[in-house]
Amino acid sequence: MSSMSAKKTAIVVGTGAGGAMIARELQGRFQVTMLEAGKDFRPFSLPIGKMAGLRRSGLFLDERMIRLLLPNMLVEKTADMVLVRGIGTGGTTTLATGNAVRCDESLKEIGIDLDPEFDELYHELPITCDHQARWTDTTRRMFRIFEEMGLAPVVTPKLLNAPQCVGCGHCAIGCPTGAKWDARALVEEALAKGATLVTQCRVTDLRIRGKNVTEVRARERGRQVSYQADLVILAAGGLGTPVILERSGIPCSASLFVDPVLCVAGPLPGIRQDRQILMPFISQQPGYILSPYMDYLSFFFNRDWRLPMRDIASVMIKLADEERGRTDGKKIDKTMSAADRANMEKALSQSREILARIGVAEKDQFLGTLNAGHPGGMLPLSPLEKDSLHHPALPEDLYVADASILPKAMGNPPILTIMALAKRIAKKLA
């Protein structure tokens, strides 16, 4: 594509972890336009207690109805799990629990060393473990139990302006005080540097001629529109980008991972785990992590979770699943494999023991709803692309900068790693 202006132009599709970062980095060297399918993010603002009272009313029949309460949260279902992502400015980072974990082993394995980019991130972002000073007695007790069981818990670094955190536990439904950092800050920075943001603009496909993208086609507030630029970056997320690519005639691989999550919970009157930052510490185990977590989806939609939130103790298991699955935009094919289930069984028995040690008898324990929120891997980088970071199936002026290019499931919070990768891609493009 050619540009009439002196400065080259770039379109970034999606404003989540990867998109917002690369837009911020490229603006200045390119004139950037961000195309975002959703609206501005709005946190959940209704009183949880009153909403919880409605759980028996039949209002909360299906997890997909969460959009009535939290319009930026999109929930989809596969045969055996519920998939969650954020649609709107900031993407899924607005629903994140703020964990800032470096998990780039699979990138290192293929020869991509992101040390410089992680260093930059540690300087630029409010990453802190200061929340530990405000842990409740319950959290401290849980931490000790993890230690006693040899689970080597580590305090979770958080994307957090700690003094503003009121410990309300609402991190994953939108931080009400703005204490939690999310990628909207990068969108703002890109805009301040002169970029443009178009919301409610869902990119459908690309027109490609030879080695170039000639058109980015989208539905914008009910109208069919078309954009052109010298460079196009897809960052519509692990379930968004593959659909755009396939509709544009570029096949992706059936290697979708999602990091399935299952909570083990039980009654413990007055534990008030709901009044604690989510995932205050993490235990890294082979193939999964364990961490205290209050699961809002299960609380509202799972019939076993009928207790008041203040009386529920809950431990989360997050698996690195087998990279097997795909989406075509109409349907998401993703189920737990036999290996995933075997891993989950091991994690379940450890979680049951944690809860038993904190005072929840095994007979009273119940499970949450199997869900997942880390989709990626359908255009995985291989050692051949370790320098170019450009998949050979893509036209020369098209890059992908989101979880789709991660080579393997990490079973770990990926935001920091996706942003480091987006930074590296921006450097290549500069």
Ligand SMILES: Cc1cc2nc3c(=O)[nH]c(=O)nc-3n(C[C@H](O)[C@H](O)[C@H](O)COP(=O)(O)OP(=O)(O)OC[C@H]3O[C@@H](n4cnc5c(N)ncnc54)[C@H](O)[C@@H]3O)c2cc1C
């Ligand atoms: C409840 C929850 C908690 C989480 N907590 C953490 C955490 O604490 N730490 C962590 O590291 N990770 C966490 N994650 C995961 C993390 O948020 C995501 O893995 C990460 O944001 C993915 O980044 P991305 O750039 O690939 O996509 P996203 O951040 O999902 O961004 C994709 C963007 O593309 C837009 N989009 C989609 N389709 C289109 C289209 N067709 N046209 C235009 N725009 C489009 C979306 O609206 C969105 O803005 C959590 C996830 C969930 C669900």
